Amino acid sequence: AAIMGQGRLVVTTRDAFGNDRSGTSDSQDVVLVWLQGSKPVVLARSLSGPYTGRYEGRYCGCTGCSRWPGTSYPMCRTLPEVDGCASECDDCACFKACTCLQGIAPLNVLVNGANAPDSPRSVMVVDRPGVAAPAYTEVLPSAAEAVAGVGSTVWVQTRDASGMDCAEDGGGVTLKLARVDVATGTSESWPAVNYVTDGLYSAQLAPQAAGTYAFQAYLNGAPVSGGQVGVVQYSQESTVTLDGGASSSDGYYVGDVLWVHYGDYGQMVTVLEYQGFLRRCTVTPRFAVSINNSFAYEVFKSTHLMQVVPAGVSGATTRAECRPADTTL
Numbered sequence: 001a002a003i004m005g006q007g008r009l010v011v012t013t014r015d016a017f018g019n020d021r022s023g024t025s026d027s028q029d030v031v032l033v034w035l036q037g038s039k040p041v042v043l044a045r046s047l048s049g050p051y052t053g054r055y056e057g058r059y060c061g062c063t064g065c066s067r068w069p070g071t072s073y074p075m076c077r078t079l080p081e082v083d084g085c086a087s088e089c090d091d092c093a094c095f096k097a098c099t100c101l102q103g104i105a106p107l108n109v110l111v112n113g114a115n116a117p118d119s120p121r122s123v124m125v126v127d128r129p130g131v132a133a134p135a136y137t138e139v140l141p142s143a144a145e146a147v148a149g150v151g152s153t154v155w156v157q158t159r160d161a162s163g164m165d166c167a168e169d170g171g172g173v174t175l176k177l178a179r180v181d182v183a184t185g186t187s188e189s190w191p192a193v194n195y196v197t198d199g200l201y202s203a204q205l206a207p208q209a210a211g212t213y214a215f216q217a218y219l220n221g222a223p224v225s226g227g228q229v230g231v232v233q234y235s236q237e238s239t240v241t242l243d244g245g246a247s248s249s250d251g252y253y254v255g256d257v258l259w260v261h262y263g264d265y266g267q268m269v270t271v272l273e274y275q276g277f278l279r280r281c282t283v284t285p286r287f288a289v290s291i292n293n294s295f296a297y298e299v300f301k302s303t304h305l306m307q308v309v310p311a312g313v314s315g316a317t318t319r320a321e322c323r324p325a326d327t328t329l
Helices: 090-096
Strands: 007-015 031-035 054-059 103-111 121-126 138-140 145-147 152-157 173-179 193-197 200-205 211-219 228-231 239-241 257-262 265-275 280-284 296-300 305-309 325-327
Touching: 007 031, 007 103, 152 173, 152 211, 173 193, 173 200, 211 296
Parallel strands: 145 305
Antiparallel strands: 007 054, 007 325, 031 103, 103 121, 138 152, 152 200, 173 211, 193 200, 211 305, 228 296, 239 280, 257 265, 257 296, 265 280
16 A cells, blocks of 8 residues: 555565675665656665665655655755645645545556566555554564574564554554573563654564573554464363464464463473364473463464574674576565
């Protein structure tokens, strides 16, 4: 979806093998985006992060836009792409002289003169993003390894039910960190979550001890990015049946961590097999405690696991640059 007057897009360029582009300034690509009938806008290459294949920027989310003022608004007291037009100045002409109709419009993404895959694609033009929805809110990829006492930053992007990034701080985002390799009891903590911009939040995870940790993000108490909470229906030594809120897809939770607990008493296990129709998990290791339907459970996705190594130990790898570039959206 796109917002009338202030669309925002992030494009990641990749090589022919599907690797994110990286390297020096001579590998910069030219990325243009526009809604059908509007003026193309050049996205700026992101200067943050370990690679340079990320391009982002704003475009006019209106059909029929005649001009785009660029990144400088010398006559405006506010930024039009953030606050809308607050006066009749020339810099805001883009926002005053557009058709700006809600509905379906083609979004074009051109990289180095060629259409990106799925471009043009149809997007919904809306007045503003809706309320953040747990099913569409995502924990963005972060480092899978951290150093004890130093930690790693986790990013949470809130999105509405149409998949659009939220435009403001709606609150309700929390994050939990739990130690996986503790058989009984819990070592969970709740790091501070900070609002960044455009519905994006960050939290610093800094475990003091080495080990395997799992983290879970919540929106108004509901887990996001495929996490799930519920009540155990039935359990044996190496199997547990989840409740009706669990996925009905076979294999959906394979590799994920399952925390089965009664208050602070319980056990963390890894899912080896999942039968969607029965909502039944086969787990390892076997349960060392007696599990019944008075126990609650929580699923931590495998992508939300973090290895914490002692200070002075690193598993860092060397990044190689691949070119020339093929491009995906």
